[in-house]
Amino acid sequence: MGIIEAKDLVHEYYRRDEEGNVESIETAVDHVNLSVQPGQFISILGHNGSGKSTLAKHINALLLPTEGTLLVDGKDTSVEANELSIRKNAGMVFQNPDNQIIASVVEEDVGFGPENIGVPTEEIWTRVEKALKSVGMWEYRTHSPNRLSGGQKQRVAIAGVMAMEPKCIILDEPTAMLDPDGRKEVIKTAHELNRTKGVTIILITHYMEEVVDSDYVYVMEKGSVVMKGTPREIFSQVDALKQYRLDVPQVTLLADELRKAGMDIPAGILTREELLEALCH
Amino acid sequence: MLKDITLGQYYPVDSVVHRLDPRVKLFGTLMYVICLFVADHVAGFALMTVVLATVIFLSKVPFSYMVRGLKAIVLLLVIAGAFNLFLTPGEAAFTLWKISVSWAGIKSALLMVFRMTYLIIGTSIMTLTTTPNQLTDGLEKSLRLLNYIHVPVHEIAMMMSIALRFIPILIEETDKIMKAQMARGADFEKKGLVNKAKAMVPLLVPLFVSAFRRANDLALAMEARCYHGGEGRTKMKPLHYRRIDAVAYVAILFVFAASIAVAILY
Incomplete structure (x- = not known):
């Protein structure tokens, strides 16, 4: 069984008027089935309002399913007693780096999670050191978070989650507020953690370039999963992607147009190098 | 304009005062404030001046940095001093036009200014030396x-x-x-x-x-x-008392006792 198993997951937001009567119901997540194996790097792609962030918040038990079940590491998120152990095992990194750093010194912020779950003092220090080194922010441990760049802040936030030694990390649009350099920095860090520490990563994003190296991709639209497969399978369906208002990477787009124009190029080109290879043959 | 707001400003140097446990400093500040309000004689002034000077010296924070905090309250000091000076009834020391200034007025004005200045400097030592x-x-x-x-x-x-x-x-x-x-x-x-x-x-x-x-x-x-x-x-960073904290506690209590004694004696 996988580390995350969603079965017919439904989440509805109720919009209420002033008396508390339900005005309208919005289905943000609609019968989603998801299965993630330990150690995988999963991406969930979707346009704004596709329900991908709502889905992410379920994995951390910040939201509870209206219908269906979600098991994280074999534990049902809707059982209240499981809450802490689920949050410990499935760490979450949010979009705005400023709003998720709690302490005014980097190392203290990374220590916040372990403090909450009652780790003894000496072990907190070893965990903080390990976590900061794993994201390459050890030299900044005594700095104030206010003086760091966006990408660095996000790496501190990832370290803060790593210090709790989770089995999986959910990155909820971690790069949406960063510049291109910061974006690369964060995605690279996520891949490194996945490769070297074996942490399962679930990356939620609307930038298609970021999902190229994932093991498996889900595309969401209006609350349901509309496409799933390896990046290559997904990227070979350029027209479908355009229909879901996703920006297909330029290389893929160019390759697709060339193929349509009759050139002998395989579908689902992901990188510039691949296109070059295909063109030169 | 907004950059000037420096709430809870910390002055990062390594000194004995910086290394003290924050609880000691909190307790010390409280005792210091009580002492200030107990003192109402020159001897009391002198004692507090010696204490303050010693702590400032030990803290390694430049004196000018501390005085900077006073700038904001200069106006307040002047007003409070003036009120005490002119509105305290008693034997007239001298008369300016129709306003007379009493000896008691001069004394209470001086006391007021002394207390407020020392209060600001003393408490700012705590925030300057403690994160x-x-x-x-x-x-x-x-x-x-x-x-x-x-x-x-x-x-x-x-x-x-x-x-x-x-x-x-x-x-x-x-x-x-x-x-x-x-x-x-x-x-x-x-x-x-x-x-x-x-x-x-x-x-x-x-x-x-x-x-x-x-x-x-x-x-x-x-x-x-x-x-x-x-x-x-x-x-992650639990507070532990060390020997230096015990020494500081003894010193604080000693100063406290001394200032009470001075207040009783004079």
Whole structure:
């Protein structure tokens, strides 16, 4: 069984008027089935309002399913007693780096999670050191978070989650507020953690370039999963992607147009190098 | 203008005072304030001056840095001094036109100015030598007893440290909003109190909205990282008393006793 198993997951937001009567119901997540194996790097792609962030918040038990079940590491998120152990095992990194750093010194912020779950003092220090080194922010441990760049802040936030030694990390649009350099920095860090520490990563994003190296991709639209497969399978369906208002990477787009124009190029080109290879043959 | 706000400013050098446990410093400051109000004689002045000078010397914080904090209250000092000087009844020392100044007035004015100046300098030593986090940790531990009467000490300390963390962020945001509103024609330089107050509206409304949004995000992020109140929480940097803290406690109590003795003797 996988580390995350969603079965017919439904989440509805109720919009209420002033008396508390339900005005309208919005289905943000609609019968989603998801299965993630330990150690995988999963991406969930979707346009704004596709329900991908709502889905992410379920994995951390910040939201509870209206219908269906979600098991994280074999534990049902809707059982209240499981809450802490689920949050410990499935760490979450949010979009705005400023709003998720709690302490005014980097190392203290990374220590916040372990403090909450009652780790003894000496072990907190070893965990903080390990976590900061794993994201390459050890030299900044005594700095104030206010003086760091966006990408660095996000790496501190990832370290803060790593210090709790989770089995999986959910990155909820971690790069949406960063510049291109910061974006690369964060995605690279996520891949490194996945490769070297074996942490399962679930990356939620609307930038298609970021999902190229994932093991498996889900595309969401209006609350349901509309496409799933390896990046290559997904990227070979350029027209479908355009229909879901996703920006297909330029290389893929160019390759697709060339193929349509009759050139002998395989579908689902992901990188510039691949296109070059295909063109030169 | 906004860059000048330096709340809870910390002066990072390594000194004996910096290394003291925050609880000692809190206790010391409290005792110091009591001593100031007990002292009402030159001997008392002298004692407090010696104590203050010693602590300043030990803290390695430049004196000029401390006096900077006084600038803000100069006007307050002048007004308070003047009131005491002219409005205290008693035997007239000299008379200016129709206003007479009494000996008692001179004494109480001097006392007032002395107390306020020393109060500001003394308490600023604490904030200058203690990081905000140490300070809240110290408060949390010292006020632990209040837990028994259901005062949420941990929550208050957590709120304080989060507030301190967000001050620079909100200041930056205020700056940004100000510029954005100025770009759209808002005038923050208008004369007059009413106009100034009116000009604040387009600044404060977006600031509050964004502060609430941030608070919401932060609460979510804290929850996601297993925060569930003070129960079962361990400390990354727990407070431990060392020998130097015991020495400091003895010294504080000694000064306290001495100042009481001076007050009784004279």
